[in-house]
Amino acid sequence: MTVAQGSRVVVVGQGYVGLPLAMRAVQVGHTVVGFDLAKDRLDRLRRGVTFIDDVTDDDLADALGTGRYTPTDDPADLAGFDTAVVCVPTPLRDGAPDLRHVEDSARLLAPHLRRGACVVLESTTYPGTTEEVFAPILEAGSGLRAGADFHLGYSPERIDPSNPTWGLQNTPKIVSGVDGPSTAAVTAFYGDLVDTTVPAPGTREAELAKLLENTFRHVNIALVNELAVYCHELGLDVWSVVDMAATKPFGFMRFTPGPGVGGHCLPIDPSYLSWQARRALGRAFRFVEIANDVNDNMPGYVVSRVAEHLNRRRRAVNGSRVLLVGLTYKRNSGDARQSPATAVARRLSDLGAELSAVDPLIAPDEVPHGVALVACTPEAVEAADLVVVLADHDEIDWELLERHGERVLDTRNRLTGSAVDRL
Ligand SMILES: NC(=O)c1ccc[n+]([C@@H]2O[C@H](COP(=O)([O-])OP(=O)(O)OC[C@H]3O[C@@H](n4cnc5c(N)ncnc54)[C@H](O)[C@@H]3O)[C@@H](O)[C@H]2O)c1
Numbered sequence: 001m002t003v004a005q006g007s008r009v010v011v012v013g014q015g016y017v018g019l020p021l022a023m024r025a026v027q028v029g030h031t032v033v034g035f036d037l038a039k040d041r042l043d044r045l046r047r048g049v050t051f052i053d054d055v056t057d058d059d060l061a062d063a064l065g066t067g068r069y070t071p072t073d074d075p076a077d078l079a080g081f082d083t084a085v086v087c088v089p090t091p092l093r094d095g096a097p098d099l100r101h102v103e104d105s106a107r108l109l110a111p112h113l114r115r116g117a118c119v120v121l122e123s124t125t126y127p128g129t130t131e132e133v134f135a136p137i138l139e140a141g142s143g144l145r146a147g148a149d150f151h152l153g154y155s156p157e158r159i160d161p162s163n164p165t166w167g168l169q170n171t172p173k174i175v176s177g178v179d180g181p182s183t184a185a186v187t188a189f190y191g192d193l194v195d196t197t198v199p200a201p202g203t204r205e206a207e208l209a210k211l212l213e214n215t216f217r218h219v220n221i222a223l224v225n226e227l228a229v230y231c232h233e234l235g236l237d238v239w240s241v242v243d244m245a246a247t248k249p250f251g252f253m254r255f256t257p258g259p260g261v262g263g264h265c266l267p268i269d270p271s272y273l274s275w276q277a278r279r280a281l282g283r284a285f286r287f288v289e290i291a292n293d294v295n296d297n298m299p300g301y302v303v304s305r306v307a308e309h310l311n312r313r314r315r316a317v318n319g320s321r322v323l324l325v326g327l328t329y330k331r332n333s334g335d336a337r338q339s340p341a342t343a344v345a346r347r348l349s350d351l352g353a354e355l356s357a358v359d360p361l362i363a364p365d366e367v368p369h370g371v372a373l374v375a376c377t378p379e380a381v382e383a384a385d386l387v388v389v390l391a392d393h394d395e396i397d398w399e400l401l402e403r404h405g406e407r408v409l410d411t412r413n414r415l416t417g418s419a420v421d422r423l
Contacts (some may be wrong), residue, residue, distance in 0.1 A: 104125055
């Protein structure tokens, strides 16, 4: 089965996941409606100004230039779609999955659903969502039946923002459907966009595979974070311990410690698994609970290490000038969502530290309250009692920081000098 080039494709949600997908669909020849509710985002998209790392202004200009990409919040533009893909947020509310946006998207699409069209959910969620939550709303609003009248499937996104090696096109994509014809339709759609599709036996397996991937990362990061705390108490260098273990060519995968986890995925997705385990089995998914506990405590641990460092130099946190380096949640990304740096800044501020920060990638309105954003200059570094490295963007002047290593606490192991205090 193939999807006709020039199909009408709707992508609901033009964020970190939906925008790259929309760009790729335009590239392969589809006519794409990028639907979103955020007026500021739509304004930027129409002006060709990107707001995410993986889509450049040139990419947007190319897409807009074809005349086949329409960013919109007008539901009338959805009429007559062949394929609709839903990439809206799936946050937590009071520790439970909040599927409001997924449900709203189904209500949005249903009146435009036609016999033979295909709908795919991409948002990360717990197994059963596509068939038990998404499908009934589509069916009720359209009068059509999933499988019998329209194709329906789930295909999790694996995008790793700022990863220079693995992007949308060359990362294998899991595809699934509510029945054989739906799986074939979803596979055909993605077959045009990506190099490799991986058919799942059903939508629930595809949904759970995504949660496994993110829980695997979350648990392994928690493991090395706990190891970092343990190593510090024993007077061992956790980084060389990890490096030694990573020389094993089989049965080990390298994860590195840090100030905590952030972004849209790790602080949220594993809790979908634990929530469902509680609901379906009456018990928590223990690995998730432990990983949440360890990773959520890392910003507080970093603050205790700041206090320890300053104490060695006969200083208190209260009144000290602390320069935070890197405020976003990961290297070379401007994404500050749930960044552990925000929690570190809040706690240091509560203890009376005077905070400034260097981050060439963060949007100014994402800088935590009370933190002055400054340039990475010798004056800024010399004015600080302590520099705390929280995200190691390539654009930062690491040689400058290395020269002041005796006043640096590095949670990312970016600086190698012997004077540097490392996590
Ligand atoms: N960011 C990642 O690295 C990543 C990776 C894999 C999977 N995911 C998953 O993909 C989904 C989307 O994540 P994201 O990072 O793209 O989020 P995002 O916040 O960057 O983008 C989501 C967009 O959806 C819009 N939106 C919300 N409700 C809407 C509605 N009812 N109709 C239309 N638009 C609506 C928002 O305005 C926003 O622009 C989530 O389930 C997430 O867990 C994210």
